[in-house]
Amino acid sequence: MEIGKSKKKELVKIKSIPYDEFKNNDYLEEMVRELNENGTNVIVGVLDEAINWGRGNSLWPLTFATSCCGIEFMAVGAARYDMARFGLEVARASPRQADFIMVAGTITDKMAPVLKRLYDQMADPKYVIAVGGCTISGGPFKHSYHVVKGIDQILPVDVFIPGCPPRPEAMLYGMMQLQRKVKLQRFFGDVNKKEVSEREYEEMMKRDMTANS
């Protein structure tokens, strides 16, 4: 079964913001196309939809801020920008309870193992947003001896938000993009598990072995 365009829009819907106002939609479409192409059997159960609706609309960030971008992150949580409107309100102090980590601020060599450990402590499914130039490439401190040149060296990043610091609106936009991604991702979760059954897996192994010998 193919996923139609209208269905697709429905899946990644953010309330009161039209689909076409988001940029990088081609990225999401690519995700869907890949799934379709692989002959994925997409059966979206009602229960499934309900779970993902909840998951996408209540992403809880980890309270994590190392420097300047962190102040803007606080502003996003405070009165004017109020990320609670989008179900992102409950910033958790413990990685065990958080869904995603907003890496807001420069990551230095000394901090890198700590960040990795925090990420490892988070429960699956977990996501990473890289906020600001520093986390993307080292930013203004790219040539420093003690700054990690992009956190994608140590963590898998889902969304990048450029800026120095990004405006609160940009942060909200980035978080919405993550929500949309999460809403689509159920295909991956379900499908990938169903796709390779034990029998298929063994067949694949056999194929590999004959190919190697």
Added chain:
Amino acid sequence: MSVQNKINQQFPTAQIEEKPDRLIISINAESLREFALMLYNEKDFRFDFMRSLTGMDWGEAGFGVVYHLESTDNKHQLELKAIIPDREKPFIDTVSDLWKTALLNEREVYDYFGIVFIGHPDMRRLYLRKEWEGFPLRKDYVRAEGLDMSNEEPDDTTVTWYRDEKGIPQARRYNLFEKEEYVVNIGPQHPATHGVLRFRVSLEGEFLKKLDVYCGYIHRGVEKLCEGMTYQQTIGLTDRLDYLSSLQNRHALCMCVEKAMGLELSERIQYIRTIMDELQRINSHLLFFATFCMDLGALTSFFYGFRDREKVLDILEETTGGRLTMHYNVIGGVEDDIHPNFVKRVKELLAYLPAALEEYRKVFTENVIAKNRLIGVGHLSRENAISFGTTGPTGRGSGWACDVRKRIPYGVYDKVDFKEVIRGECDSYARYLVRMDEIKESMRIIETLIDNIPEGNFREKTKAVIRVPEGSYYTAVEASRGEFGVYLESNGEKLPYRLKFRSTGLPLVACVDTISRGEKIADLIAIGGSLDYVVPDIDR
């Protein structure tokens, strides 16, 4: 007898150079201890406040340490340069027993240059990991490749150096924490440490026995970066140190370079800069109110503080284009003239704020719980404040008149009438109240200036390539959390030879151990909050 004559008499070998604002004295590292004792103890001098301590790499001439001293009574200023000719084994005596601010500053110098301070109780690296190879601020430093992703081991021992009978420096290890002590780790990822600061505390029941600070989780190597940048490029980095004093920090660096070049600025620039600095101070203190109250559990205040802070940011954004890193001051003036709406909106803000402050008073200042948690907690005596160099509202909460705006006026602060808020209670509550009152004083300053901004250039002409005449320069401003100083050493090239920023936060964390001993562990949060440090400014 003048300071100069007296020094000449006692130390004929010392080289003295007289500058309008201070004396510059160069000595050999061997006589440092004796010299320091004299400066500290001699009745006529009493240099009791160490403004800044800087490590230097002078290449062929060896290493060095530069001390900036001030006497709070006599108001003398002095810059002391101690030269260590031996590059292979750089040793120098500690002065951390005289000026406590040297405790962390000397560790910083060791971390940057590998200069060992004999007699310092705790000669560990301050920012970098102990496995780190080499000393990054040496001119011949080459960074080893790779990123170390192994977890850090806590240090339970430290090293101290002494001279044996033959006068040869020897190391001795000792335990920081004994085996039977109950040690708790706080940070670097902790919601109430205001960023990535880490403490290890030893507890006796609920009471703090000892505290060990770990910095460096946001050490970005700014000072080294500056050495590879032109002056116009370096000013971009100051905004990111203490990002709640971004305008003031940049003011300091621009002023330092302008003074060194002998550039005269129009009145208009001075007015704009002063007003901007004060807006920034209001912004910073509002954020302090928001986060400090949140740390103590008053979440409503967090929203109030941020709500009002946004109003200040709107004004700043209209003119500068930025909310946090504003990039407004440039060498020779400001980036662009103030927005046509500026004056009007500032007045609106001034009309709005008193009601908000009154609300804060009702919500938090008069709150019984807040008072119980703050009054008498974290006592920092005046002597300790001076010795640690905790300038800013923290020092003024301990009865020390340390405001740079009054001590060494800059901008147009000498033309406005404002009160330096000083309180004598020395506790967390006093520090909190000083900040709240400073908002009012800042408003008064702005009120006086806003209608009188004179006409003139907003930016003076400078050459495309800026070269600063050879020499050393130190300039300070009153940032939101204290004295932010810039020490510049130039060799006449278009890149600075050494640029050091006097952190406002480093003295503040240095004193945490002293003032929190004997308090409860929950009070550590209140104490840390009331000191209001910003971690990237500590680590730089």
